[in-house]
Amino acid sequence: MNENILYYGDNLDILKRYIPDESVDLIYLDPPFKSGQDYNVLFTEQNGTRSTAQIKAFEDTWHWDMASAQAYQDTVQLGGKVSQVMQAFRTFLGTNDMLAYLSMMAPRLVELRRVLKHTGSLFLHCDPTANHYLKLLLDAIFDHGNFRNEIIWRRTGAHGAKRSFAPIHDTILFYTKTSDYYFKEVKKPYMKGHVETRYRKDALGKYRFTSGGNILTGAGATKGESGKAWRGFDPSSKNRHWAIPRYLTKQMSPEFKRLSVLEKLERLYQKGLIEIKEGLAWPIPVRYLEPDDGQPLPDIWAAQPYTEGTVFGTDDIIDADVAWLGTTDPERLGYPTQKPLGLLERIIRSACHKDGIVLDPFCGCGTTIAVAQKLKRKWIGIDITYLAVSLIKHRLKDAFGTNVKYRVVGEPVTLSEAKALATQDPFQFQWWALGLVGARPIEQKRGADKGIDGRLYFFETITKKAKAKQIIFSVKSGKVSVSQIRDLRGVVEREKATIGVFITLEPPTKPMKKEVASAGFYTSQELMHNRYPKIQILTIKELLEGKGVQYPYFGRHMGNVTFKKAPKAE
Secondary structure, rough: OOOOEEEEEOHHHHHHHHHHOOOOOEEEEEOOOOOOOHHHHHOOOOOEEEOOOOOOOOOOOOOEHHHHHHHHHHHHOHHHHHHHHHHHHHHHHHHHHHHHHHHHHHHHHHHHHEEEEEEEEEEEEEEOOOOOHHHHHHHHHOOOHHEEEEEEOOOOOOOOOOOOOOOEEEEEEEOOOOOOOOOOOOOOOEEHHHHHHHHEEEEOOOEEOOOOOOOOOOEEEOOOOOHHHHHOOOOOHEEEEEOOOHHHOOOOHHHHOOOOOHHHHHHHHOOEEEEEEOOOOEEEOOOEEEOOOOOOOOOOEEEEEEOOOEEHHHHHHHOOOOOOOOOOOOOOOOOOOOOHHHHHHHHHHHHHHOOOOOOOOOOOOOHHHHHHHHHHOOOEEEEHHHHHHHHHHHHHHHHHHHOOEEEEOOOOOOOOHHHHHHOHHHHHHHHHHHHHOEEOOOOOOOOOOOOOEEEEEOOOOOOOOOEEEEEEEEEEEEOOOOHHHHHHHHHHHHHHHOEEEEOOOOOHHHHHHHHHHHHEEEEOOOOOEEEEEEEEEEEEHHHHHOOOOOOOOOOOOOOOOOOOOOOOOO
Protein backbone atom coordinates (compact mmCIF):
# COMPACT_ATOMS: atom_id res chain seq x y z
CA MET A 1 0.00 0.00 0.00
CA ASN A 2 1.49 3.35 -1.06
CA GLU A 3 -1.18 5.69 0.30
CA ASN A 4 -2.97 6.52 3.51
CA ILE A 5 -6.67 5.63 3.46
CA LEU A 6 -9.58 6.62 5.68
CA TYR A 7 -12.60 4.34 5.26
CA TYR A 8 -16.18 5.05 6.25
CA GLY A 9 -18.23 1.95 6.99
CA ASP A 10 -18.61 -1.21 9.07
CA ASN A 11 -15.06 -2.39 9.68
CA LEU A 12 -15.98 -6.05 9.13
CA ASP A 13 -17.22 -5.20 5.63
CA ILE A 14 -14.26 -2.90 4.92
CA LEU A 15 -11.75 -5.53 6.02
CA LYS A 16 -13.30 -8.18 3.80
CA ARG A 17 -13.70 -5.94 0.75
CA TYR A 18 -10.58 -3.81 0.75
CA ILE A 19 -7.74 -5.04 2.99
CA PRO A 20 -5.56 -7.80 1.45
CA ASP A 21 -4.09 -10.77 3.32
CA GLU A 22 -0.91 -10.05 5.31
CA SER A 23 -0.72 -6.37 4.35
CA VAL A 24 -0.60 -4.64 7.76
CA ASP A 25 2.28 -4.43 10.25
CA LEU A 26 0.49 -3.16 13.35
CA ILE A 27 -3.14 -3.10 14.48
CA TYR A 28 -4.36 -1.02 17.41
CA LEU A 29 -8.03 -1.15 18.31
CA ASP A 30 -10.06 0.36 21.10
CA PRO A 31 -13.56 -1.02 20.48
CA PRO A 32 -16.32 0.90 22.31
CA PHE A 33 -17.77 -1.01 25.22
CA LYS A 34 -20.50 0.99 26.98
CA SER A 35 -17.91 2.19 29.46
CA GLY A 36 -20.27 4.83 30.83
CA GLN A 37 -23.14 2.45 31.58
CA ASP A 38 -24.05 0.03 34.32
CA TYR A 39 -22.16 -3.17 33.56
CA ASN A 40 -25.01 -5.26 34.93
CA VAL A 41 -26.95 -4.36 31.77
CA LEU A 42 -24.46 -6.38 29.76
CA PHE A 43 -25.32 -9.56 31.63
CA THR A 44 -29.12 -9.28 31.55
CA GLU A 45 -30.79 -12.15 29.69
CA GLN A 46 -32.35 -11.14 26.36
CA ASN A 47 -34.85 -12.92 24.13
CA GLY A 48 -33.12 -12.09 20.81
CA THR A 49 -35.96 -10.05 19.30
CA ARG A 50 -34.72 -6.55 20.07
CA SER A 51 -34.14 -4.58 16.86
CA THR A 52 -30.79 -3.09 15.94
CA ALA A 53 -30.47 0.64 16.63
CA GLN A 54 -31.33 2.80 13.64
CA ILE A 55 -28.11 4.73 13.82
CA LYS A 56 -25.22 2.48 12.90
CA ALA A 57 -22.78 3.39 15.65
CA PHE A 58 -21.04 0.55 17.41
CA GLU A 59 -21.79 1.90 20.85
CA ASP A 60 -25.47 1.32 20.08
CA THR A 61 -25.18 -2.20 18.69
CA TRP A 62 -23.85 -4.26 21.60
CA HIS A 63 -27.25 -5.82 22.22
CA TRP A 64 -28.34 -9.41 21.97
CA ASP A 65 -30.67 -9.03 19.00
CA MET A 66 -31.11 -10.73 15.64
CA ALA A 67 -27.91 -9.20 14.24
CA SER A 68 -25.70 -10.41 17.10
CA ALA A 69 -27.44 -13.80 17.12
CA GLN A 70 -26.59 -14.16 13.42
CA ALA A 71 -22.98 -13.09 14.06
CA TYR A 72 -22.72 -15.71 16.81
CA GLN A 73 -24.13 -18.41 14.53
CA ASP A 74 -21.78 -17.50 11.66
CA THR A 75 -18.75 -17.68 13.96
CA VAL A 76 -19.77 -21.02 15.47
CA GLN A 77 -20.23 -22.52 12.01
CA LEU A 78 -16.60 -21.73 11.15
CA GLY A 79 -15.51 -24.48 13.53
CA GLY A 80 -12.15 -24.72 15.28
CA LYS A 81 -11.07 -23.10 18.52
CA VAL A 82 -12.98 -19.89 17.87
CA SER A 83 -16.21 -21.85 17.55
CA GLN A 84 -15.42 -23.78 20.72
CA VAL A 85 -14.71 -20.72 22.83
CA MET A 86 -17.85 -18.92 21.57
CA GLN A 87 -20.01 -21.91 22.47
CA ALA A 88 -18.39 -21.97 25.90
CA PHE A 89 -19.17 -18.27 26.32
CA ARG A 90 -22.82 -18.90 25.52
CA THR A 91 -23.01 -21.77 28.00
CA PHE A 92 -21.49 -19.60 30.71
CA LEU A 93 -22.99 -16.17 29.91
CA GLY A 94 -26.31 -17.00 28.30
CA THR A 95 -27.79 -14.73 25.62
CA ASN A 96 -27.00 -11.28 26.99
CA ASP A 97 -25.28 -8.13 25.81
CA MET A 98 -21.84 -9.40 26.82
CA LEU A 99 -22.27 -12.35 24.48
CA ALA A 100 -23.46 -9.89 21.81
CA TYR A 101 -20.25 -7.89 22.26
CA LEU A 102 -18.10 -11.01 21.94
CA SER A 103 -20.14 -12.24 18.96
CA MET A 104 -19.54 -8.95 17.15
CA MET A 105 -15.84 -8.90 18.06
CA ALA A 106 -15.04 -12.50 17.08
CA PRO A 107 -15.39 -12.21 13.28
CA ARG A 108 -13.59 -8.86 13.32
CA LEU A 109 -10.63 -10.28 15.21
CA VAL A 110 -10.50 -13.21 12.77
CA GLU A 111 -10.33 -10.74 9.87
CA LEU A 112 -7.73 -8.63 11.65
CA ARG A 113 -5.48 -11.65 12.05
CA ARG A 114 -5.89 -12.38 8.33
CA VAL A 115 -4.70 -8.92 7.26
CA LEU A 116 -1.78 -8.92 9.70
CA LYS A 117 1.66 -9.66 8.27
CA HIS A 118 3.67 -12.69 9.42
CA THR A 119 5.79 -10.31 11.54
CA GLY A 120 2.84 -8.19 12.69
CA SER A 121 1.35 -7.35 16.08
CA LEU A 122 -2.08 -6.51 17.50
CA PHE A 123 -2.80 -4.33 20.54
CA LEU A 124 -6.38 -4.49 21.85
CA HIS A 125 -7.38 -1.80 24.33
CA CYS A 126 -10.14 -2.77 26.77
CA ASP A 127 -11.22 -2.39 30.37
CA PRO A 128 -11.28 -4.99 33.17
CA THR A 129 -14.96 -5.80 32.62
CA ALA A 130 -14.32 -7.61 29.34
CA ASN A 131 -10.56 -8.17 29.12
CA HIS A 132 -10.65 -11.75 30.45
CA TYR A 133 -13.25 -12.76 27.85
CA LEU A 134 -11.34 -10.99 25.09
CA LYS A 135 -8.10 -12.66 26.14
CA LEU A 136 -9.68 -16.10 25.80
CA LEU A 137 -11.05 -15.10 22.40
CA LEU A 138 -7.62 -13.84 21.29
CA ASP A 139 -6.00 -17.04 22.56
CA ALA A 140 -8.36 -18.99 20.30
CA ILE A 141 -7.70 -16.79 17.25
CA PHE A 142 -3.98 -15.98 17.61
CA ASP A 143 -2.93 -19.01 19.74
CA HIS A 144 -2.08 -18.56 23.40
CA GLY A 145 1.62 -18.97 22.56
CA ASN A 146 1.51 -15.65 20.68
CA PHE A 147 0.33 -13.69 23.71
CA ARG A 148 3.12 -11.25 24.63
CA ASN A 149 1.91 -8.80 27.28
CA GLU A 150 -0.98 -7.54 29.32
CA ILE A 151 -0.14 -3.84 29.58
CA ILE A 152 -1.71 -1.90 32.43
CA TRP A 153 -2.37 1.76 31.59
CA ARG A 154 -3.52 4.25 34.21
CA ARG A 155 -6.41 6.00 32.50
CA THR A 156 -7.47 8.48 35.20
CA GLY A 157 -6.23 10.24 38.29
CA ALA A 158 -9.03 9.12 40.61
CA HIS A 159 -12.36 7.38 40.50
CA GLY A 160 -14.97 7.18 43.22
CA ALA A 161 -15.70 3.70 44.56
CA LYS A 162 -17.41 3.25 47.92
CA ARG A 163 -17.38 -0.54 48.14
CA SER A 164 -14.28 -1.48 46.12
CA PHE A 165 -10.85 -0.15 45.23
CA ALA A 166 -10.93 2.74 42.77
CA PRO A 167 -10.91 1.45 39.16
CA ILE A 168 -8.31 3.63 37.42
CA HIS A 169 -6.73 1.40 34.78
CA ASP A 170 -7.34 -0.06 31.35
CA THR A 171 -5.74 -3.13 29.83
CA ILE A 172 -3.95 -3.40 26.49
CA LEU A 173 -3.58 -6.98 25.25
CA PHE A 174 -0.51 -7.46 23.04
CA TYR A 175 -0.54 -10.43 20.63
CA THR A 176 1.59 -11.29 17.61
CA LYS A 177 0.67 -13.35 14.58
CA THR A 178 3.73 -15.60 14.91
CA SER A 179 6.84 -15.94 17.06
CA ASP A 180 8.83 -14.20 14.29
CA TYR A 181 7.56 -10.68 14.96
CA TYR A 182 9.03 -7.19 14.72
CA PHE A 183 9.73 -5.52 18.04
CA LYS A 184 12.04 -2.63 18.81
CA GLU A 185 12.98 -1.99 22.40
CA VAL A 186 11.79 1.42 23.54
CA LYS A 187 13.28 2.93 26.68
CA LYS A 188 12.16 5.54 29.16
CA PRO A 189 14.69 7.79 30.94
CA TYR A 190 16.43 6.60 34.08
CA MET A 191 15.31 8.00 37.40
CA LYS A 192 17.42 10.84 38.74
CA GLY A 193 18.33 8.82 41.84
CA HIS A 194 19.59 5.92 39.71
CA VAL A 195 21.95 8.22 37.77
CA GLU A 196 23.22 9.96 40.92
CA THR A 197 23.89 6.60 42.57
CA ARG A 198 25.57 4.77 39.67
CA TYR A 199 27.20 7.56 37.65
CA ARG A 200 29.73 10.28 38.37
CA LYS A 201 30.64 13.30 36.29
CA ASP A 202 34.15 13.22 34.85
CA ALA A 203 36.38 16.19 34.05
CA LEU A 204 34.56 16.76 30.77
CA GLY A 205 31.15 16.85 32.44
CA LYS A 206 30.06 13.47 31.09
CA TYR A 207 28.30 10.96 33.32
CA ARG A 208 30.45 7.85 33.72
CA PHE A 209 29.18 4.54 35.10
CA THR A 210 30.88 3.69 38.41
CA SER A 211 29.19 0.53 39.76
CA GLY A 212 31.27 -2.61 40.25
CA GLY A 213 30.95 -5.92 38.45
CA ASN A 214 31.10 -4.25 35.04
CA ILE A 215 33.56 -6.62 33.32
CA LEU A 216 34.23 -7.70 29.74
CA THR A 217 33.73 -11.46 30.07
CA GLY A 218 30.97 -14.01 30.11
CA ALA A 219 30.70 -17.37 31.91
CA GLY A 220 32.26 -20.47 30.32
CA ALA A 221 35.62 -21.01 28.59
CA THR A 222 35.80 -21.35 24.78
CA LYS A 223 38.43 -22.72 22.40
CA GLY A 224 37.91 -19.90 19.91
CA GLU A 225 39.45 -16.46 19.83
CA SER A 226 37.15 -15.20 22.59
CA GLY A 227 38.95 -17.56 24.95
CA LYS A 228 42.48 -16.32 24.12
CA ALA A 229 44.61 -14.04 26.30
CA TRP A 230 44.77 -10.29 25.62
CA ARG A 231 47.22 -7.84 27.22
CA GLY A 232 48.08 -10.29 29.96
CA PHE A 233 44.50 -11.26 30.81
CA ASP A 234 43.51 -14.90 30.16
CA PRO A 235 39.74 -15.48 30.50
CA SER A 236 40.01 -19.28 30.00
CA SER A 237 42.08 -19.59 33.17
CA LYS A 238 38.99 -18.58 35.12
CA ASN A 239 36.53 -20.52 32.95
CA ARG A 240 35.33 -17.37 31.16
CA HIS A 241 35.49 -15.82 27.68
CA TRP A 242 35.62 -12.29 26.23
CA ALA A 243 32.14 -10.75 25.79
CA ILE A 244 31.99 -7.16 24.53
CA PRO A 245 28.87 -5.29 25.76
CA ARG A 246 26.54 -3.79 23.18
CA TYR A 247 26.87 -0.31 24.67
CA LEU A 248 30.54 -0.34 23.65
CA THR A 249 29.87 -1.65 20.15
CA LYS A 250 27.28 1.03 19.37
CA GLN A 251 29.89 3.75 20.05
CA MET A 252 32.10 2.43 17.25
CA SER A 253 31.96 2.85 13.46
CA PRO A 254 30.18 0.21 11.30
CA GLU A 255 33.41 -1.56 10.24
CA PHE A 256 34.04 -2.38 13.92
CA LYS A 257 31.66 -5.34 13.58
CA ARG A 258 33.96 -6.99 11.04
CA LEU A 259 36.94 -7.11 13.39
CA SER A 260 37.96 -10.20 15.36
CA VAL A 261 37.33 -10.30 19.10
CA LEU A 262 40.91 -9.41 20.07
CA GLU A 263 41.04 -6.68 17.42
CA LYS A 264 37.84 -5.21 18.86
CA LEU A 265 39.31 -5.20 22.38
CA GLU A 266 42.44 -3.44 21.13
CA ARG A 267 40.47 -0.87 19.15
CA LEU A 268 38.31 -0.10 22.21
CA TYR A 269 41.42 0.22 24.37
CA GLN A 270 43.05 2.63 21.94
CA LYS A 271 39.87 4.76 21.90
CA GLY A 272 39.80 4.96 25.69
CA LEU A 273 36.70 2.82 26.12
CA ILE A 274 38.63 0.12 28.02
CA GLU A 275 40.90 0.91 30.95
CA ILE A 276 43.58 -1.30 32.49
CA LYS A 277 44.47 -0.43 36.07
CA GLU A 278 47.19 -2.03 38.14
CA GLY A 279 45.87 -4.40 40.80
CA LEU A 280 42.53 -5.13 39.09
CA ALA A 281 41.77 -8.67 37.95
CA TRP A 282 40.07 -7.55 34.73
CA PRO A 283 40.09 -4.66 32.26
CA ILE A 284 37.34 -2.14 32.92
CA PRO A 285 34.91 -1.08 30.16
CA VAL A 286 34.22 2.64 30.18
CA ARG A 287 30.52 3.41 30.00
CA TYR A 288 29.02 6.86 29.66
CA LEU A 289 25.40 7.84 29.97
CA GLU A 290 24.11 8.36 26.43
CA PRO A 291 21.02 10.39 25.44
CA ASP A 292 19.10 7.24 24.41
CA ASP A 293 20.01 5.24 27.52
CA GLY A 294 17.24 4.28 29.87
CA GLN A 295 15.11 1.51 31.28
CA PRO A 296 13.29 -0.79 28.82
CA LEU A 297 9.55 -0.15 29.03
CA PRO A 298 7.80 -2.42 31.55
CA ASP A 299 4.18 -3.58 31.18
CA ILE A 300 2.80 -0.99 33.63
CA TRP A 301 2.34 2.47 32.12
CA ALA A 302 1.24 4.79 34.87
CA ALA A 303 1.80 8.53 35.11
CA GLN A 304 2.63 9.61 38.66
CA PRO A 305 1.43 13.10 39.61
CA TYR A 306 3.67 15.33 41.73
CA THR A 307 6.90 13.50 40.82
CA GLU A 308 8.39 16.44 38.94
CA GLY A 309 12.18 16.44 38.92
CA THR A 310 12.57 12.73 39.74
CA VAL A 311 13.23 11.69 36.12
CA PHE A 312 16.79 12.36 34.96
CA GLY A 313 17.19 15.11 32.40
CA THR A 314 13.65 16.49 32.58
CA ASP A 315 11.23 18.26 34.89
CA ASP A 316 8.37 15.99 33.78
CA ILE A 317 6.59 13.56 36.07
CA ILE A 318 7.14 9.81 35.79
CA ASP A 319 5.57 8.43 32.58
CA ALA A 320 4.47 11.90 31.55
CA ASP A 321 4.08 10.79 27.92
CA VAL A 322 1.23 8.40 28.77
CA ALA A 323 -0.56 10.62 31.29
CA TRP A 324 -4.36 10.64 30.99
CA LEU A 325 -5.96 13.67 29.35
CA GLY A 326 -7.36 16.22 31.75
CA THR A 327 -10.38 18.41 30.96
CA THR A 328 -8.13 21.33 29.96
CA ASP A 329 -5.40 19.31 28.28
CA PRO A 330 -4.32 20.88 24.94
CA GLU A 331 -4.61 17.46 23.28
CA ARG A 332 -8.24 16.97 24.23
CA LEU A 333 -10.63 17.40 21.31
CA GLY A 334 -13.87 16.59 23.12
CA TYR A 335 -14.04 12.94 22.09
CA PRO A 336 -15.12 10.93 25.19
CA THR A 337 -12.66 8.02 24.87
CA GLN A 338 -9.72 9.94 23.36
CA LYS A 339 -6.31 8.46 24.23
CA PRO A 340 -3.08 10.47 24.73
CA LEU A 341 -0.66 10.69 21.82
CA GLY A 342 2.15 9.28 23.96
CA LEU A 343 0.28 6.02 24.50
CA LEU A 344 0.12 5.37 20.76
CA GLU A 345 3.68 6.60 20.25
CA ARG A 346 4.98 3.89 22.59
CA ILE A 347 3.03 1.21 20.74
CA ILE A 348 3.91 2.34 17.21
CA ARG A 349 7.60 2.91 17.95
CA SER A 350 7.82 -0.55 19.52
CA ALA A 351 5.87 -2.64 17.04
CA CYS A 352 5.97 -0.95 13.62
CA HIS A 353 9.10 -0.27 11.59
CA LYS A 354 9.51 2.97 9.65
CA ASP A 355 8.20 1.52 6.37
CA GLY A 356 5.29 -0.22 8.11
CA ILE A 357 1.52 0.19 7.90
CA VAL A 358 -0.68 0.89 10.94
CA LEU A 359 -4.38 -0.03 11.00
CA ASP A 360 -7.03 1.21 13.44
CA PRO A 361 -10.45 -0.34 12.70
CA PHE A 362 -12.25 1.77 15.36
CA CYS A 363 -10.36 5.00 14.74
CA GLY A 364 -12.77 7.38 16.54
CA CYS A 365 -11.14 10.80 16.78
CA GLY A 366 -8.04 9.57 14.96
CA THR A 367 -5.30 9.50 17.60
CA THR A 368 -3.71 6.38 16.08
CA ILE A 369 -3.76 7.96 12.64
CA ALA A 370 -2.30 11.25 13.88
CA VAL A 371 0.58 9.49 15.64
CA ALA A 372 1.27 7.20 12.66
CA GLN A 373 1.42 10.27 10.42
CA LYS A 374 3.72 12.06 12.86
CA LEU A 375 6.06 9.04 12.99
CA LYS A 376 6.00 8.73 9.18
CA ARG A 377 4.22 5.38 9.04
CA LYS A 378 1.54 4.63 6.46
CA TRP A 379 -1.92 4.22 7.97
CA ILE A 380 -5.43 2.86 7.44
CA GLY A 381 -8.34 4.16 9.51
CA ILE A 382 -11.90 2.80 9.62
CA ASP A 383 -14.93 4.24 11.37
CA ILE A 384 -18.66 3.70 11.00
CA THR A 385 -19.79 7.26 11.74
CA TYR A 386 -19.35 10.32 9.55
CA LEU A 387 -19.01 12.38 12.72
CA ALA A 388 -15.74 10.56 13.47
CA VAL A 389 -14.56 10.78 9.86
CA SER A 390 -15.23 14.53 9.84
CA LEU A 391 -13.40 14.98 13.15
CA ILE A 392 -10.38 13.07 11.83
CA LYS A 393 -10.22 15.23 8.70
CA HIS A 394 -10.24 18.39 10.82
CA ARG A 395 -7.57 16.94 13.10
CA LEU A 396 -5.23 16.02 10.25
CA LYS A 397 -5.61 19.45 8.68
CA ASP A 398 -4.91 21.26 11.97
CA ALA A 399 -1.93 19.08 12.90
CA PHE A 400 -0.24 18.61 9.52
CA GLY A 401 -1.71 21.19 7.13
CA THR A 402 -0.89 20.27 3.54
CA ASN A 403 1.81 17.81 4.57
CA VAL A 404 -0.62 14.91 4.92
CA LYS A 405 -1.95 13.05 1.88
CA TYR A 406 -4.76 10.53 2.14
CA ARG A 407 -7.83 9.21 0.38
CA VAL A 408 -11.33 8.82 1.84
CA VAL A 409 -13.30 5.75 0.75
CA GLY A 410 -17.03 5.44 1.43
CA GLU A 411 -17.99 9.11 1.37
CA PRO A 412 -20.49 10.19 -1.27
CA VAL A 413 -18.81 12.04 -4.12
CA THR A 414 -21.82 12.25 -6.44
CA LEU A 415 -25.42 13.32 -5.99
CA SER A 416 -26.68 9.78 -6.59
CA GLU A 417 -24.38 8.44 -3.84
CA ALA A 418 -25.64 11.15 -1.48
CA LYS A 419 -29.23 10.12 -2.21
CA ALA A 420 -28.34 6.48 -1.54
CA LEU A 421 -26.84 7.40 1.84
CA ALA A 422 -29.92 9.46 2.75
CA THR A 423 -32.17 6.49 1.97
CA GLN A 424 -29.97 4.02 3.82
CA ASP A 425 -29.28 6.10 6.93
CA PRO A 426 -30.74 9.62 7.37
CA PHE A 427 -28.66 10.36 10.47
CA GLN A 428 -25.37 9.48 8.76
CA PHE A 429 -26.44 11.61 5.79
CA GLN A 430 -27.04 14.51 8.14
CA TRP A 431 -23.63 14.14 9.78
CA TRP A 432 -21.91 13.85 6.41
CA ALA A 433 -23.66 16.97 5.05
CA LEU A 434 -22.67 19.00 8.11
CA GLY A 435 -19.10 17.84 7.65
CA LEU A 436 -19.07 19.38 4.17
CA VAL A 437 -19.52 22.86 5.67
CA GLY A 438 -17.35 22.44 8.76
CA ALA A 439 -20.31 22.30 11.15
CA ARG A 440 -20.80 19.97 14.07
CA PRO A 441 -23.95 17.95 14.82
CA ILE A 442 -25.84 18.96 17.92
CA GLU A 443 -25.15 16.90 21.03
CA GLN A 444 -28.76 16.60 22.14
CA LYS A 445 -30.48 13.25 22.00
CA ARG A 446 -32.06 12.29 18.71
CA GLY A 447 -35.60 13.58 18.37
CA ALA A 448 -34.94 16.57 20.67
CA ASP A 449 -33.00 18.86 18.34
CA LYS A 450 -35.38 21.85 18.69
CA GLY A 451 -35.11 22.51 14.96
CA ILE A 452 -31.31 22.54 14.99
CA ASP A 453 -29.25 19.84 13.27
CA GLY A 454 -25.84 21.48 13.59
CA ARG A 455 -23.90 24.54 14.60
CA LEU A 456 -20.84 26.41 13.38
CA TYR A 457 -19.05 28.91 15.61
CA PHE A 458 -16.79 31.61 14.19
CA PHE A 459 -14.88 34.78 14.99
CA GLU A 460 -15.02 37.76 12.68
CA THR A 461 -11.71 39.03 13.98
CA ILE A 462 -9.02 38.31 16.58
CA THR A 463 -9.30 40.66 19.53
CA LYS A 464 -9.39 40.09 23.26
CA LYS A 465 -12.99 41.24 23.39
CA ALA A 466 -14.15 39.22 20.37
CA LYS A 467 -17.02 36.83 21.03
CA ALA A 468 -17.83 33.72 19.04
CA LYS A 469 -20.88 33.95 16.84
CA GLN A 470 -22.90 31.03 15.59
CA ILE A 471 -24.53 29.72 12.45
CA ILE A 472 -27.52 27.38 12.78
CA PHE A 473 -27.98 24.51 10.32
CA SER A 474 -31.03 22.52 9.27
CA VAL A 475 -30.48 19.46 7.04
CA LYS A 476 -33.25 17.84 5.01
CA SER A 477 -33.04 14.80 2.74
CA GLY A 478 -36.72 14.55 1.78
CA LYS A 479 -39.32 16.90 0.33
CA VAL A 480 -38.85 20.54 1.25
CA SER A 481 -41.24 23.45 1.61
CA VAL A 482 -41.33 27.13 2.50
CA SER A 483 -42.61 26.33 6.01
CA GLN A 484 -39.22 24.81 6.82
CA ILE A 485 -37.46 28.07 5.92
CA ARG A 486 -39.89 29.99 8.15
CA ASP A 487 -39.13 27.54 10.96
CA LEU A 488 -35.40 28.10 10.48
CA ARG A 489 -35.87 31.87 10.64
CA GLY A 490 -37.68 31.41 13.93
CA VAL A 491 -34.90 29.24 15.33
CA VAL A 492 -32.23 31.77 14.29
CA GLU A 493 -34.12 34.53 16.11
CA ARG A 494 -34.71 32.37 19.18
CA GLU A 495 -31.05 31.33 19.40
CA LYS A 496 -29.80 34.85 18.57
CA ALA A 497 -27.70 33.30 15.82
CA THR A 498 -25.94 35.32 13.15
CA ILE A 499 -26.96 33.22 10.13
CA GLY A 500 -29.17 30.22 9.39
CA VAL A 501 -28.32 27.70 6.68
CA PHE A 502 -30.76 25.22 5.13
CA ILE A 503 -29.01 22.22 3.50
CA THR A 504 -31.21 20.22 1.17
CA LEU A 505 -30.88 17.20 -1.07
CA GLU A 506 -33.79 18.37 -3.22
CA PRO A 507 -33.79 21.69 -5.14
CA PRO A 508 -35.51 24.55 -3.29
CA THR A 509 -38.91 25.84 -4.44
CA LYS A 510 -39.58 29.40 -5.59
CA PRO A 511 -41.50 30.27 -2.39
CA MET A 512 -38.48 29.05 -0.38
CA LYS A 513 -36.15 31.35 -2.33
CA LYS A 514 -38.56 34.24 -1.83
CA GLU A 515 -38.67 33.62 1.93
CA VAL A 516 -34.87 33.62 2.02
CA ALA A 517 -34.75 36.96 0.22
CA SER A 518 -37.19 38.49 2.67
CA ALA A 519 -34.97 37.55 5.62
CA GLY A 520 -32.48 40.25 4.67
CA PHE A 521 -28.78 40.39 5.47
CA TYR A 522 -26.31 40.28 8.33
CA THR A 523 -23.85 43.18 8.13
CA SER A 524 -20.40 42.62 9.57
CA GLN A 525 -19.22 45.48 11.76
CA GLU A 526 -15.67 44.14 11.69
CA LEU A 527 -14.98 43.32 8.05
CA MET A 528 -15.61 46.44 5.94
CA HIS A 529 -19.36 46.24 6.64
CA ASN A 530 -19.75 43.36 4.21
CA ARG A 531 -23.25 41.88 3.96
CA TYR A 532 -24.16 38.19 4.15
CA PRO A 533 -27.61 36.61 3.60
CA LYS A 534 -29.29 36.06 6.96
CA ILE A 535 -30.85 32.82 5.71
CA GLN A 536 -29.06 30.72 3.09
CA ILE A 537 -29.98 27.61 1.12
CA LEU A 538 -27.29 25.19 -0.02
CA THR A 539 -28.09 22.09 -2.03
CA ILE A 540 -25.99 18.95 -1.76
CA LYS A 541 -25.18 19.36 -5.46
CA GLU A 542 -23.74 22.83 -4.76
CA LEU A 543 -21.73 21.56 -1.79
CA LEU A 544 -20.23 18.76 -3.89
CA GLU A 545 -19.27 21.38 -6.47
CA GLY A 546 -17.37 23.37 -3.83
CA LYS A 547 -19.85 26.05 -2.80
CA GLY A 548 -19.87 26.96 0.88
CA VAL A 549 -21.56 29.06 3.52
CA GLN A 550 -21.25 32.83 3.20
CA TYR A 551 -20.13 34.30 6.52
CA PRO A 552 -17.50 36.77 7.77
CA TYR A 553 -14.12 35.40 8.77
CA PHE A 554 -10.55 36.67 8.88
CA GLY A 555 -8.29 34.75 6.54
CA ARG A 556 -9.44 31.66 4.71
CA HIS A 557 -11.71 29.68 7.09
CA MET A 558 -9.60 30.89 10.01
CA GLY A 559 -12.68 32.08 11.84
CA ASN A 560 -14.29 28.64 12.21
CA VAL A 561 -13.77 27.48 15.79
CA THR A 562 -16.48 24.79 15.81
CA PHE A 563 -13.99 21.98 16.32
CA LYS A 564 -11.22 22.39 18.85
CA LYS A 565 -8.01 22.61 16.88
CA ALA A 566 -5.51 19.81 17.33
CA PRO A 567 -1.99 21.00 18.21
CA LYS A 568 0.45 21.32 15.33
CA ALA A 569 2.52 18.16 14.95
CA GLU A 570 6.20 18.59 15.73
